[in-house]
Amino acid sequence: MAKQLWLNNFDTDLTGVVKALPDTGSPATELGYGIIQLSGAAGTVLPALTDGNWFLLTLFSMSGGLETNLEIVRVTAVDTTSGSETRLTVQRAQEGTTARTYAIGDKVSLRMTAGSATNMLQGSDNLAGLADTAAARTNLGAEAAITSGTTAQYWRGDKTWRDFAADVRAAVLTGLSTATNAAVVATDSVLAAIGKLQKQFTDHFGAGGTAHSNAVAGGAAGFMTGSDKTKLDSVASGATANSSDATLLARANHTGGQAISTVTGLQAALDGTEPSITAGTTAQYWRGDKTWRDFATDVRAAVLTGLSTATSTVADATDTVLSAIGKLQAQVSLRALIASPSFTGTATFQGVRETFITANTGTAYTVANTAGSILNLTLTGNCTFTYPTPASGGQFTLLLAQDATGGRTATWPATVRWPGGTAPTITGTASRTDVISFVSDGTYWLGFVGGQNFTRA
Incomplete structure (x- = not known):
C-alpha cells in the first residue's frame, strides 16, 4: 500500500x-x-x-x-x-x-x-483495540482468519472449502441420457457417448451391440464362471420358485417380533440416521450446510472466477469464452456518455461546475467554447483574439491575466459589441487579472466587464 x-x-x-x-x-x-x-x-x-x-x-x-x-x-x-x-x-x-x-x-x-x-490521527483511531485480535479485525473491517485448504479445493459462498473437480464434474454431467445403448460413433458428443456406454454396461451389452451368449455347457467359462454354472446345474428340476418380493416383504405375511437390541448395531445405526429431508427440485443440490441450492447458479459463479475486464478490445476467434465476456463487459462499461443531451421540462442539477481551461495566449488565440466555458488566459504577448460564429445563447468568460512583464494588449473580433460602443481598457499591470464575459444574441458577441485589476498571486 x-x-x-x-x-x-x-x-x-x-x-x-x-x-x-x-x-x-x-x-x-x-x-x-x-x-x-x-x-x-x-x-x-x-x-x-x-x-x-x-x-x-x-x-x-x-x-x-x-x-x-x-x-x-x-x-x-x-x-x-x-x-x-x-x-x-x-x-x-x-x-x-x-x-x-x-x-x-x-x-x-x-x-x-x-x-x-x-x-496519522485517523489511522490511529482505526487501529484502536489492536491488543485484542477480534476487536482489531472489527475496527479494520477484516475477515476472520481462513484455515488453508488444498490446491484441489475452492472457497464457496458459504465460507467452506469444496472439492472443485467433484462439483464441476457434477455440473458438467447434467443432462446425461442413458436412453439408448447403441454403439458410440465419431459424431457423438462426449455426454452422449458416456450415456450410451452406461446403458450398455447396465444392460450387459457388448461393444457390438448384441447380448452375450448364454453360459456354455461343460463347465467352460462364458458369461459366468464354470463354478457358477455348476451351482445352477445342481438345482433340481421342477424346484419351487421363491415367492415374489411383494409377498416376501408384506408385513401381513410375517408374525411375531424381534427386539432391536437383538440385532447387532441396529440401534446405533438408527441413532445416526438423518431426519427426513423435504424434497427440493431437479435444479437443486443438497449442500454441506444441509440446504437446497440452485446448482446452475453456484456452478456459474465458480466458472466466472478469474474474469478480467482490463481490456475493451474487440473479442476475436482466438479468445477464450471468459476472455471474450470480460472484453464485452469492458466495452459496455466504457461506453461514452451521450454528447450534448437535450432536456425537456425542468432539470435539476447539483454540484455543476463549468469546464475550466488554462492557457497562455501568445500573440494570437482562438476561443473554441466547445473546449470550455471559463478560460483562464495569461497574456504573454499583444494578442489578437478569434471567436466562434455567434450562436444564440452561447456564452463564455475570460479570466485575462497579464504575465510578469505586463502591458500586453488585446484586439477583439469584429463580431464583439461593447456597452456604449467602446471597448474597455484592460489592466496593464503585471500579474493583474480582468474578468470579461461574452454572451451571444445569434449575431454578435455582447461583451461586458465583470471586474478588473484582481490580484491572484
Missing part, C-alpha cells in the same frame, strides 16, 4: 525557476512546473520512491527574515541520473495552497503539515 515517507531536517535551495502556471499542454512533465530542480547533493539524502510512495515538501521565499509565498507540493518521483542536479516530479498546490512563482535560491523544506497530522 502506498504511504507517505519522512526525512529529518531536510532543507535546501531551488536550483531552477518554478512557474505558477504551465507553458505547455503537459504540465505534469514540464520542467519548471511539474518538475522542479534541486542540487545533485540533495538527491543523495532524499528517500527513494517505490510502490506509489510519496513525501511532501514546502516551497517558500524569504523576505526580511520571514517565510513568505508558501506552497506545499507532493513529490512522486526522484531523478538523480544526471549527477549534477536532482529533478523531482511534483503535484502542485497541495492541502489548499496555491501554485506560485519561485526564483533560484528560494527555499525547500521537508516538514510536518496539517494534512499529514490529520491522516
